[in-house]
Amino acid sequence: MLGMRPAATNDTRLDALFLRHEVETFNAAYAAALDEQRLSDWVEMFTDDAMYVVTSRENADRGMPVGLIYCETKGMIFDRAFALEKTAMFAPRYLRHIIGNLQVLGEDRNRGIRARANYVVLQVLFDRPVAKVHQVGVYHDVFRRVGDQLKLAERRCVYDNLLVDNALCLPV
Amino acid sequence: MLGMRPAATNDTRLDALFLRHEVETFNAAYAAALDEQRLSDWVEMFTDDAMYVVTSRENADRGMPVGLIYCETKGMIFDRAFALEKTAMFAPRYLRHIIGNLQVLGEDRNRGIRARANYVVLQVLFDRPVAKVHQVGVYHDVFRRVGDQLKLAERRCVYDNLLVDNALCLPV
Amino acid sequence: MLGMRPAATNDTRLDALFLRHEVETFNAAYAAALDEQRLSDWVEMFTDDAMYVVTSRENADRGMPVGLIYCETKGMIFDRAFALEKTAMFAPRYLRHIIGNLQVLGEDRNRGIRARANYVVLQVLFDRPVAKVHQVGVYHDVFRRVGDQLKLAERRCVYDNLLVDNALCLPV
Numbered sequence: 001m002l003g004m005r006p007a008a009t010n011d012t013r014l015d016a017l018f019l020r021h022e023v024e025t026f027n028a029a030y031a032a033a034l035d036e037q038r039l040s041d042w043v044e045m046f047t048d049d050a051m052y053v054v055t056s057r058e059n060a061d062r063g064m065p066v067g068l069i070y071c072e073t074k075g076m077i078f079d080r081a082f083a084l085e086k087t088a089m090f091a092p093r094y095l096r097h098i099i100g101n102l103q104v105l106g107e108d109r110n111r112g113i114r115a116r117a118n119y120v121v122l123q124v125l126f127d128r129p130v131a132k133v134h135q136v137g138v139y140h141d142v143f144r145r146v147g148d149q150l151k152l153a154e155r156r157c158v159y160d161n162l163l164v165d166n167a168l169c170l171p172v
Numbered sequence: 173m174l175g176m177r178p179a180a181t182n183d184t185r186l187d188a189l190f191l192r193h194e195v196e197t198f199n200a201a202y203a204a205a206l207d208e209q210r211l212s213d214w215v216e217m218f219t220d221d222a223m224y225v226v227t228s229r230e231n232a233d234r235g236m237p238v239g240l241i242y243c244e245t246k247g248m249i250f251d252r253a254f255a256l257e258k259t260a261m262f263a264p265r266y267l268r269h270i271i272g273n274l275q276v277l278g279e280d281r282n283r284g285i286r287a288r289a290n291y292v293v294l295q296v297l298f299d300r301p302v303a304k305v306h307q308v309g310v311y312h313d314v315f316r317r318v319g320d321q322l323k324l325a326e327r328r329c330v331y332d333n334l335l336v337d338n339a340l341c342l343p344v
Numbered sequence: 345m346l347g348m349r350p351a352a353t354n355d356t357r358l359d360a361l362f363l364r365h366e367v368e369t370f371n372a373a374y375a376a377a378l379d380e381q382r383l384s385d386w387v388e389m390f391t392d393d394a395m396y397v398v399t400s401r402e403n404a405d406r407g408m409p410v411g412l413i414y415c416e417t418k419g420m421i422f423d424r425a426f427a428l429e430k431t432a433m434f435a436p437r438y439l440r441h442i443i444g445n446l447q448v449l450g451e452d453r454n455r456g457i458r459a460r461a462n463y464v465v466l467q468v469l470f471d472r473p474v475a476k477v478h479q480v481g482v483y484h485d486v487f488r489r490v491g492d493q494l495k496l497a498e499r500r501c502v503y504d505n506l507l508v509d510n511a512l513c514l515p516v
Binding site for chain 1: 186189190193196199200201203204207266268270271272292294298300301302304
Binding site: 014017018021024025027028029031032035094096097098099100120122124126128129130131132133 | 481
């Protein structure tokens, strides 16, 4: 079920601007939550039935679903984040997301708002001095409104790298 | 000849927003066409008399026109893309564009819409595991409306790199 | 004292769009001034009482104010830029900023417009062929209107890198 949608204007060009603004605002908040390792905030950006997948471009191009991360519900996304925060052992690091080239592809009353954006994640490991490109790829998204907020019903992160530098410990 | 322009609003601030939105949407579609190696789609984003140049910052700063790529018409742009798709031998790779810092500099009825944006192209070669910065620079653009769509009448890509990592095989 | 603010519309969503557009336009012009080493233009983007700080994420997270650059007035910012242009000895280089993920956090009549954005600075040293990630981080900003223009009353640049590749010679 879709949430409340802001009152439509007569101007479809203006509606397109508002929608783009909403998605851009969402993506900036999403990146900030991950950059600051606020993983419980990150989990709240998904709908209850959300799909969150991180997979290689190689596999995605061949239609193969297997990925580094495969979550079919918000519960699984929560588990993933919780496992990271509470149990995972990995070298401390800073991450920084740049999300660009947003394309809002369409809005459908039943299926939500489809969008895509390119992303780059830059990483600094605490025992190495320089920032490196950690992962680069594209988000294929479906957003839905819940109340007056956008949430992700689906985010498929397709990364170009053949190897992910260091273990992939954190979501993108 | 300029194409149809959407009806002007009384609000010049709103017009500026709409224009920016159009150019941003264009640039995201342009990047997606190149990232997905849809080169015939890429060619269609230029006007028939379009200028497409890729040149180094060193040469551009000295006013020297020589560049890695120099196309004066859409036909030459098509040939470039076609040569790449059909005949060029080069190591397979993934590219990913991030286009940011868009500046819409002005719109002139006769000369079109002038804009600029910074770009970064990240590259993954299939025989190397990591993503690297392939090229970084600035687009100097002139857009024109053809029908209800923007097209590039001119894109001058000025890159900062002194050497382009690996041969430059694909347009930016 | 705040400058003139464009006439408010009845539509707060539209106001949010206009404000975002203003800040984005500012940031693109800011990046262009630094990329083209127009440092006197860069200085003019600050208010007279502006704070400009470049500090590490390590120090910022611990609430420690010490930074690579610490300027409390436009005069100090001017001195910094002037020292660079006239006296500093450092290897020639090209810089290219990508500013993304803008978040406009709020506007307050007295305290100005709070915003943040992620940034990446890519660098090409003239004696090395490739572009490298020079610095990556986040801007924490306060803007004020002076006349009909935005100016920075505060920009705190918090970088993730533990070491800044090569000496930090130029502002970010």
